[in-house]
Structure formats: structure tokens, C-alpha cells
Amino acid sequence: xxxxxxxxxxxxxxxxxxxxxxxxxxxxxxxxxxxxxxxxxxxxxxxxxxxxxxxxxxxxxxxxxxxxxxxxxxxxxxxxxxxxxxxxxxxxxxxxxxxxxxxxxxxxxxxxxxxxxxxxxxxxxxxxxxxxxxxxxxxxxxxxxxxxxxxxxxxxxxxxxxxxxxxxxxxxxxxxxxxxxxxxxxxxxxxxxxxxxxxxxxxxxxxxxxxxxxxxxxxxxxxxxxxxxxxxxxxxxxxxxxxxxxxxxxxxxxxxxxxxxxxxxxxxxxxxxxxxxxxxxxxxxxxxxxxxxxxxxxxxxxxxxxxxxxxxxxxxxxxxxxxxxxxxxx
Amino acid sequence: xxxxxxxxxxxxxxxxxxxxxxxxxxxxxxxxxxxxxxxxxxxxxxxxxxxxxxxxxxxxxxxxxxxxxxxxxxxxxxxxxxxxxxxxxxxxxxxxxxxxxxxxxxxxxxxxxxxxxxxxxxxxxxxxxxxxxxxxxxxxxxxxxxxxxxxxxxxxxxxxxxxxxxxxxxxxxxxxxxxxxxxxxxxxxxxxxxxxxxxxxxxxxxxxxxxxxxxxxxxxxxxxxxxxxxxxxxxxxxxxxxxxxxxxxxxxxxxxxxxxxxxxxxxxxxxxxxxxxxxxxxxxxxxxxxxxxxxxxxxxxxxxxxxxxxxxxxxxxxxxxxxxxxxxxxxxxxxxxxxxxxxxxxxxxxxxxxxxxxxxxxxxxxxxxxxxxxxxxxxxxxxxxxxxxx
Numbered sequence: 017x018x019x020x021x022x023x024x025x026x027x028x029x030x031x032x033x034x035x036x037x038x039x040x041x042x043x044x045x046x047x048x049x050x051x052x053x054x055x056x057x058x059x060x061x062x063x064x065x066x067x068x069x070x071x072x073x074x075x076x077x078x079x080x081x082x083x084x085x086x087x088x089x090x091x092x093x094x095x096x097x098x099x100x101x102x103x104x105x106x107x108x109x110x111x112x113x114x115x116x117x118x119x120x121x122x123x124x125x126x127x128x129x130x131x132x133x134x135x136x137x138x139x140x141x142x143x144x145x146x147x148x149x150x151x152x153x154x155x156x157x158x159x160x161x162x163x164x165x166x167x168x169x170x171x172x173x174x175x176x177x178x179x180x181x182x183x184x185x186x187x188x189x190x191x192x193x194x195x196x197x198x199x200x201x202x203x204x205x206x207x208x209x210x211x212x213x214x215x216x217x218x219x220x221x222x223x224x225x226x227x228x229x230x231x232x233x234x235x236x237x238x239x240x241x242x243x244x245x246x247x248x249x250x251x252x253x254x255x256x257x258x259x260x261x262x263x264x265x266x267x268x269x270x271x272x273x274x275x276x277x278x279x280x281x282x283x284x285x286x287x288x289x290x291x292x293x294x295x296x297x298x299x300x301x302x303x304x305x306x307x308x309x310x311x312x313x314x315x316x317x318x319x320x321x322x323x324x325x326x327x328x329x330x331x332x333x334x335x336x337x338x339x340x341x342x343x344x345x346x
Numbered sequence: 347x348x349x350x351x352x353x354x355x356x357x358x359x360x361x362x363x364x365x366x367x368x369x370x371x372x373x374x375x376x377x378x379x380x381x382x383x384x385x386x387x388x389x390x391x392x393x394x395x396x397x398x399x400x401x402x403x404x405x406x407x408x409x410x411x412x413x414x415x416x417x418x419x420x421x422x423x424x425x426x427x428x429x430x431x432x433x434x435x436x437x438x439x440x441x442x443x444x445x446x447x448x449x450x451x452x453x454x455x456x457x458x459x460x461x462x463x464x465x466x467x468x469x470x471x472x473x474x475x476x477x478x479x480x481x482x483x484x485x486x487x488x489x490x491x492x493x494x495x496x497x498x499x500x501x502x503x504x505x506x507x508x509x510x511x512x513x514x515x516x517x518x519x520x521x522x523x524x525x526x527x528x529x530x531x532x533x534x535x536x537x538x539x540x541x542x543x544x545x546x547x548x549x550x551x552x553x554x555x556x557x558x559x560x561x562x563x564x565x566x567x568x569x570x571x572x573x574x575x576x577x578x579x580x581x582x583x584x585x586x587x588x589x590x591x592x593x594x595x596x597x598x599x600x601x602x603x604x605x606x607x608x609x610x611x612x613x614x615x616x617x618x619x620x621x622x623x624x625x626x627x628x629x630x631x632x633x634x635x636x637x638x639x640x641x642x643x644x645x646x647x648x649x650x651x652x653x654x655x656x657x658x659x660x661x662x663x664x665x666x667x668x669x670x671x672x673x674x675x676x677x678x679x680x681x682x683x684x685x686x687x688x689x690x691x692x693x694x695x696x697x698x699x700x701x702x703x704x705x706x707x708x709x710x711x712x713x714x715x716x717x718x719x720x721x722x723x724x725x726x727x728x729x730x731x732x733x734x735x736x
Contacts, residue, residue: 308351308401
């Protein structure tokens with residue numbers, strides 16, 4: 017089972033990246049202030065021509081980026097720093113003093129800036145993988161459906177988490193470990209399996225169920241479903257909510273593929289299947305139907321004695337009655 | 347088995363395909379004895395409906411004999427003769443329970459597709475694009491019928507196919523269009539479109555107590571059918587100066603009490619006015635041509651009803667909302683809630699108050715479906731309705 021887990025080493029790297037980012041933010045502000053307040057001295061030291069207006073504007077840019085980076089840490093402003101570094105390199109090339117001393121100083125400054133660019137690049141790349149950024153990149157989806165059944169029936173179905181793969185086709189199975197803990201398995205391409213443990217974190221009979229993945233899971237997520245009687249005896253409003261952090265790498269790619277372009281639609285479809293199953297006892301499908309795209313198989317034809325030869329190897333999904341009979345009350 | 351399959355614009359072919367199977371416990375398999383081509387099938391044939399795929403089996407008006415039932419179907423058995431309604435309805439959801447069967451919430455497996463276009467998805471329909479479920483249709487030898495415990499109507503053996511086939515779609519559709527007009531004694535109803543649905547709407551309007559029905563079309567054989575079979579007055583819009591003016595004159599200056607649009611998205615219009623919508627749809631700036639709808643709204647008397655039963659799919663231009671609002675009109679629309687009407691209309695047929703076979707002009711074997719589509723589309727040989735027999 018090839019599962020990708022975030023280990024302590026990568027957590028340490030992420031932490032170091034955050035500290036680096038903080039340091040870079042402060043350094044930006046410091047450098048920017050110097051450029052703003054003492055442009056002539058800066059020009060002297062770096063080998064630039066005496067262009068106070070230009071250096072002041074560079075200073076303002078540094079301060080702005082620095083403040084932004086401190087306020088909103090993450091890869092965006094770090095990449096902004098990299099862009100700024102490249103700008104500085106361009107300025108050095110074009111605006112250095114045309115004297116020998118100037119050229120030498122500019123060369124020295126150029127090396128320093130190249131070094132800074134390298135540091136900024138590292139910080140930006142690390143930030144992409146950091147949990148803090150990912151928490152900010154968490155996605156939340158919600159969907160609601162009205163189901164023409166009483167809340168206790170819907171709650172009972174959902175509370176037995178083993179039922180969920182019936183309405184969520186991307187799930188392979190859910191195994192109950194104890195009254196709170198469960199192990200979920202999802203289908204994945206190329207023989208890969210995705211598996212995680214989750215625990216019930218909120219459970220109010222006939223009203224709501226919430227569950228959260230255990231720490232260390234491939235995809236950190238929090239899910240909940242709420243049941244509320246619909247007005248006028250029309251059944252139950254069911255609202256499902258799902259909060260998850262899309263991870264990078266193969267797992268992330270698989271999640272993206274499963275969720276499709278719209279995780280909201282995915283959740284809506286899951287709730288639609290829930291509704292279909294609870295109201296009609298089956299899930300509407302055309303999977304396996306005939307069409308002009310298929311070669312005829314010759315089965316099930318009317319034989320010459322006038323009798324229809326039906327199919328006997330047809331998938332017969334368990335009926336709703338059987339399923340409900342197996343549910344434990346409450 | 348043989349089935350009429352869609353392969354593109356003006357391209358229907360009869361192919362040898364696998365037989366259908368039971369996929370869900372409430373399914374049944376029906377051996378088709380008669381099936382018809384609907385005017386709305388022409389929207390598929392003409393390429394107006396999106397989400398079709400080459401190889402899709404067409405057909406939503408069909409009847410036949412049950413040959414197999416799924417384990418949860420208790421009301422039907424092999425050998426029963428049935429007419430199957432074109433919308434697929436579960437019977438359990440809010441809409442089915444309110445008798446709004448063509449709005450069923452549970453029968454479209456691709457509901458999210460239709461919801462993108464319409465806000466919420468209507469019921470799945472046989473043979474009418476993947477947006478509406480992608481179900482294999484009934485212009486075939488056999489067909490899988492989902493929710494067979496809700497839809498199919500059992501028919502006694504004494505009555506011929508041609509008398510009851512149209513309970514599947516066009517008779518209830520025309521009837522619902524007329525019922526939506528809220529007909530009161532003394533009312534005059536104007537019906538745009540004398541295709542089969544229009545014909546049934548005209549007949550139903552009289553059944554429901556209309557005093558006068560005015561039929562509007564340009565094909566003489568269709569106007570003649572409306573006049574001779576139902577007693578309608580007629581307007582050939584290519585021979586009058588303007589339909590609205592003609593209706594005004596015929597109704598004592600007030601306008602008809604109710605107007606029915608039994609034309610829909612591929613409306614044809616005379617002269618310059620028709621060019622506007624034709625050009626816009628060709629340039630994809632409009633998806634439907636609402637010529638008949640605009641006219642119906644303008645012609646209707648104040649406080650009247652405009653009943654829309656012609657199929658529309660997308661968005662239109664230049665909608666006379668000012669007329670709608672200031673004249674206090676009511677607009678009623680919908681895909682027919684066939685299940686609601688089947689029994690009632692079957693009784694009309696049994697009591698010989700109407701013989702729906704009057705619209706049939708051609709009967710062909712299923713193998714000639716491509717020819718049938720072409721003839722129906724181009725209204726050749728005075729074609730009004732084609733029935734195919736597998």
C-alpha cells in the first residue's frame with residue numbers, strides 16, 4: 017500500500033521556511049527604509065548612479081513587499097520578492113556608475129542580490145508545501161437537498177458509515193473500528209489505494225453527524241451532515257459540508273481528478289444519490305444500457321418459440337428494504 | 347436487436363445493437379410493437395439539442411408487450427400490454443406526489459448537467475439527449491423501462507395499437523396544453539402549430555368546452571385536418587397580412603381568450619420577421635426561435651392565458667415582457683405530466699369520444715426510420731405523423 021505521509025522531517029523544513037519568510041519580510045522593510053531615507057549613500061555603496069528618485073521608489077517597493085509578506089505569509093509574496101530581485105539585477109546592469117569603482121561595487125552588489133534571489137526562491141518553494149499555506153488553501157464545499165423521508169430514517173442510514181459507499185462511488189469501503197473510529201478506503205488509479213482513519217466528532221441523533229480525519233491522514237478533512245425537518249411535512253432538509261486541504265503530489269492529483277472541476281457538484285451528486293436511494297430504493301442509472309456504440313451480443317433475444325430469453329447474470333443491487341432492515345435503531 | 351440511432355445532423359441509421367437488460371430492481375423490458383417519431387425528435391435530428399452522442403438510440407413514444415420485470419415490480423408481468431409515458435417518473439418524490447411527473451427529481455442520472463442549464467433538472471426522458479438522462483429510447487425492438495411500477499399503463503387486448511400509442515406523449519401533451527388554458531364556456535382558443543400535438547390540443551380544447559378554436563399553420567393539409575377532424579377555424583399565416591390582425595378581426599376586436607404555442611424552438615416565420623431569429627440562431631446569439639411565442643403573447647387578450655407546450659431548450663431574444671405584464675397575462679408551460687392524464691384520456695378513447703389515430707398519415711417498418719425522419723422533417727407527401735413498426 018503506497019500511501020504518502022507527511023513525516024517529521026518535512027514538518028521541520030516547513031517550520032524553518034516560515035521562520036525564513038519572517039526574516040525576509042523584516043529584512044525587506046529594513047532595506048527599504050534605508051533606500052528611502054538615504055538614497056545617495058545607497059547609490060554610493062552599491063555602485064549605482066546618483067538617482068535618488070529611482071532608489072527611493074525601489075525602497076518603497078521593498079517596504080510594501082515586506083509588509084505584505086509579514087501580513088500574508090505564503091508563496092505569493094515570496095515569489096513577489098523573487099520578481100523584485102530580478103528587477104534589482106536589471107537595474108544594476110543598466111544604471112551602474114560607468115567608473116571602475118562603480119563597476120566593481122555594482123558587481124559586488126550583483127553577487128549579493130543573486131544570493132538573495134536564491135534564498136527567496138528556496139523560501140517560496142518551501143512555502144508551497146507548508147501546512148500554514150495549505151490551511152489557508154483549504155477548500156470548503158456545501159450542498160443541500162430535500163429528501164421526502166423522515167429525519168430519523170436518513171440519520172440512521174448515514175450513521176452506519178458502511179452505507180456511504182452506496183451513494184459515494186469514489187469510496188470503496190468504510191470499516192467500523194469502534195463506536196467512534198472508522199477506516200475509509202477510496203478507489204485510486206493504477207493500483208494505488210487511499211486509506212485513512214476518521215472519528216466521529218459530533219453526533220446528535222436525527223440532527224447531525226460530523227467526522228474528522230485522524231492526524232496523519234493523506235487528506236486532512238472534516239465532514240458533516242445536518243438533518244432538519246422541512247416545512248409543511250415535506251420531509252427533511254439535508255445539508256452536507258466538507259472541508260479539506262488538497263495535498264500536493266499524486267494524492268492531490270487523484271483528489272483533483274475525483275472531485276473534478278467542481279467539488280460542489282461532486283457533493284451535490286452524492287446527495288442526489290442519497291435522495292434517490294432513500295426515496296426510490298435505487299439509484300437512477302444508464303450504466304450498462306444498450307446503444308448504437310456497442311456491438312450486439314445476441315443475448316436475451318426472442319427465441320423462435322416466442323419466449324424471451326432474459327439475462328440471469330445481471331447485477332442486482334440490494335433493495336432499500338433489505339438495507340433498512342439491517343439498520344440498528346437510533 | 348435493431349434500433350434507430352442518432353449519428354449527427356440529418357443522420358439517423360438503423361443499427362444492430364445489444365438487447366437491453368434489467369439494470370435496477372424496478373426496471374422492466376418491453377418488446378415494442380409500435381413507436382412514433384415526435385416533432386421534438388426533429389430538434390434532435392436538426393441538431394438543436396446539445397449533449398447528443400453518436401449512437402444514442404432515439405424514440406420516446408412507444409408501446410408494446412412486457413417481456414421481463416425486475417424483482418421490485420409487482421404490478422406488471424410478462425405478457426402485459428402497456429403504453430409507456432415519455433417522462434420517467436419515480437412516484438416517490440415531491441413532484442411525482444404532486445402529479446408533476448415530468449419534474450421528477452430522481453429519474454435523471456445526469457441531473458447536474460440539466461441543472462447547469464435550467465437551475466434544476468427535469469425528469470429523465472427516453473431517447474432525448476444525455477442532459478435529460480441519456481436513456482436508450484424506444485425506436486427499437488426492445489426497450490428498458492425504469493420505474494416500471496409507476497409509468498406504463500396496462501391496455502386491454504381488444505384495442506389496436508394506433509388508437510392508444512399516442513397516450514405516450516402527444517395526446518396528453520395537447521390535452522395539458524388545452525387544460526392549462528383554463529377554458530370557460532364561450533371561450534375562443536387560438537393554437538399556433540397544427541402538427542400532431544397541435545391537432546390534439548385543438549381536439550382537447552373542444553373536449554374541455556371551448557366554443558371556438560382557431561388553428562394557425564401554413565400547410566394546407568394540416569389546416570384541413572384541424573378543420574375536418576375537430577371543427578377548428580383556420581388561418582394560413584402565409585395568406586394573411588398578419589396573424590395578430592386576423593385574430594383581432596375574428597374575435598370582435600378583443601383577441602383570443604387563450605393562446606397555445608404548439609410550435610416551439612424551430613418556429614418558421616414568414617418574410618422579414620423570420621430572418622431576424624434565423625440569423626441570430628445561426629450565429630449562436632440565440633438558441634431558440636421564439637417567433638410563435640412572441641405572436642401568441644401579442645395576440646392574446648388582456649388577462650388571458652398563454653399556454654406553452656412547444657419545446658424550447660435555451661435562451662431567446664426580444665421577449666415582449668411589457669405586453670405580458672401590462673396585459674396581465676398568465677403563462678403556463680411544461681413538458682407534459684403524461685402519467686396524470688393517461689387513464690382519463692384512455693377512457694375518452696374507450697368511450698369513442700376521440701380516435702387518436704386520425705393524425706397518422708404514414709406507417710413504415712422500423713428499418714425505414716431514416717426515410718421516415720427525412721419525410722417527416724420536410725413534410726413530404728403531406729406527412730403529419732409517422733408510426734414505425736419493429
